[in-house]
Amino acid sequence: MKSETLNGLSSRPKKTKQTKAGILILPAWMGIDVHAKETALKISDMGYYCFIADIYGEVIIQKTEARQITNATFTRPIQVPTIVG
8 A cells, every 4th residue: 555645734712722623724726825715814703713634745737637627517508318207
């Protein structure tokens, strides 16, 4: 089995409480970006713990290739069965 290092970023509220819930953010294919970081900070400002998990690891692909993969996934026609009854 190949091992891979994954990254993450955590933020905590200014006033920590042991009973406060935590929020997990799973960003899109581009990894931990500015939007994910800003969102985590806003969530922490509301009093929650937050962790951003980069679930894709260190894999780097070009934006154009990623868009093509994403578009192919979302633009395939879906076969819906006809229900007779």
